[in-house]
Amino acid sequence: MTTDRQARIRRIWDTICDIPQGSVASYGQIAEISGIPHGARQVGYALRHLSDTHEVPWHRVIQTSGRIAFDKGSAQFEEQSQRLLMENVAVISGRVDMQKFRWQPDLDELLWKPSSAWDEQ
Numbered sequence: 001m002t003t004d005r006q007a008r009i010r011r012i013w014d015t016i017c018d019i020p021q022g023s024v025a026s027y028g029q030i031a032e033i034s035g036i037p038h039g040a041r042q043v044g045y046a047l048r049h050l051s052d053t054h055e056v057p058w059h060r061v062i063q064t065s066g067r068i069a070f071d072k073g074s075a076q077f078e079e080q081s082q083r084l085l086m087e088n089v090a091v092i093s094g095r096v097d098m099q100k101f102r103w104q105p106d107l108d109e110l111l112w113k114p115s116s117a118w119d120e121q
Contacts, residue, residue, distance in 0.1 A: 008036060012046040019060040021087045023103035024096050026064040033105070044069075059083035066098040 011034040018033075019025050031039030047058050059080045063069050070077035072094050081091045089101050 008034070008039075008042060009046040009049065011035060012043050013050075013054075013056045016047075016056050016058065016061060018105070019057060019103045021057075022089060022101070024060050024062050024066075024084070024089060024098070024101050025103045026098075027061060027069075028064055029103070030061060057083075060087075060103075062096055064098075066095045068094050068096075 012030060015030050015034045016025075025033075027040035027043040028038075030043045031037070034043075036042055043061065047056075047061065050056055050058060062080075068077055068080050068091070070080060077094070081094075084091050084096065089096055
């Protein structure tokens with residue numbers, strides 16, 4: 001991986017780690033907050049490249065429509081649904097109510113968050 005690509009992936013992971021428990025964000029929202037306009041596919045790429053020992057709460061990332069991106073009935077779909085339910089995020093027919101559960105960080109939260117754990121490595 002190139003250094004630029006690694007930096008983008010780390011920014012994406014860092015942004016996902018900022019999503020609080022009980023909230024979700026869309027792929028596009030994560031890309032935009034990470035400084036990657038129109039980069040929803042890059043968020044999917046970054047999530048596919050998580051290691052088995054990661055601590056990134058991948059389950060909090062869903063489609064803009066509120067739909068879980070995995071095929072209904074797949075192991076990944078079931079795991080994501082269960083993880084969200086454990087955080088009191090209602091999943092009904094494979095969808096989350098984005099009006100109710102969408103993460104909406106304020107400007108202070110985005111500007112003054114602690115530095116990334118990735119930056120210290």
